[in-house]
Amino acid sequence: MSDSEKYYQALMTHRHVSRRGLFRAFVTAAQQSAPEARAAIPVHPLPPGALPDAQFRARCTRCDSCISACPMGIVNRHEDGFPELRIEYASCDGCGLCISSCPAGALQPLPRFDTGLRPAFGNGCVNPVRACRQCVDVCPQQACVIGEAGVPQIDDARCNGCGECLVQCHAGAVKLAAIAATGA
Structure with missing residues (x-):
């Protein structure tokens, strides 16, 4: 599928x-792109x-x-x-x-919900005429703020990686990336 x-x-x-x-x-379905080359064990x-x-x-x-x-x-x-x-x-x-629902225990209950993903904001967010602020307005954790350069910044302590900023970004300027394991 x-x-x-x-x-x-x-x-x-x-x-x-x-x-x-x-x-x-x-829009994505209309774009024709070659499939990405993947590593032997994809991350x-x-x-x-x-x-x-x-x-x-x-x-x-x-x-x-x-x-x-x-x-x-x-x-x-x-x-x-x-x-x-x-x-x-x-x-x-x-x-x-x-x-x-995981019968094998590969997924464990979390003390604080977190997907382990964090948004990274690209150049498409910076509008010199009018700041968008969509990611700030929709963030349920209030973890997005607009920085001095007009680019959104994330408060890692508040962010739970839900992805609402990605879903709501009309400019396609948000990408989610895995955060480094803390070893805790």
């Missing part, structure tokens, strides 16, 4: 997809509550329980068979259903 088909399936079966996300899906964001990568891969049975349980449709099967977090058209609301 293609990414577009997965998106439309999620649109029809889940509770919320933003208008911007729907528009982005149409992709794991679902919330995932054990460290090696432990997660050892414990996960690839049963798809977390994928089926996600009401937002953002936990998907990666080409390697393991689940991955795909925040592109809908954000993660931290409901924890993916964690509670």
Whole structure:
């Protein structure tokens, strides 16, 4: 099933997809791009509550329980068979259903919900005439602020990586990247 088909399936079966996300899906589907070359063991964001990568891969049975349980449709099967977090058209609301549905214990309850992703703001956000502020206005954690240069900045202590800023960005200037493991 293609990414577009997965998106439309999620649109029809889940509770919320933003208008911007729907528009982005149409624009993305219209763009013709060559598939990315991937490493032998691709690195992709794991679902919330995932054990460290090696432990997660050892414990996960690839049963798809977390994928089926996600009401937002953002936990998907990666080409390697393991689940991955795909925040592109809908954000993660931290409901924890993916964690509670994991029979193998590869996903563990979190003391504080965090996807392990953080936004990085690109050059598309800077508008010299009028600042957009969409990411600031929609952030449920109030973790986005506009810095002195007019570029959004993130407060890592407040951010939980939900991806709402990515979903709502009309300029496509937000990318989510995994944060470095703290070893805690």
